[in-house]
Amino acid sequence: MNKTVKTVLLIVGVVLIGYGIYTMIAPEASVSVGDIGFEAQDNTNSYITITLGVIVLLASLFVGKKS
Numbered sequence: 527m528n529k530t531v532k533t534v535l536l537i538v539g540v541v542l543i544g545y546g547i548y549t550m551i552a553p554e555a556s557v558s559v560g561d562i563g564f565e566a567q568d569n570t571n572s573y574i575t576i577t578l579g580v581i582v583l584l585a586s587l588f589v590g591k592k593s
Contacts, residue, residue: 535582545579550569
């Protein structure tokens with residue numbers, strides 16, 4: 527049981543970190559008029575997603591350890 531929970535937490539952590547990095551790199555909105563182009567990006571949610579992924583990864587390391 528503990529191995530299953532550890533594996534699920536590990537997979538969820540890696541997915542959250544990957545999604546956070548993807549949302550940080552991909553632009554949210556872009557406008558181009560002629561030769562001029564603008565890109566707007568708000569990275570607040572991606573930082574939160576990456577932080578949650580790291581927390582879940584750390585939790586997967588400590589699940590099932592006995593004192």
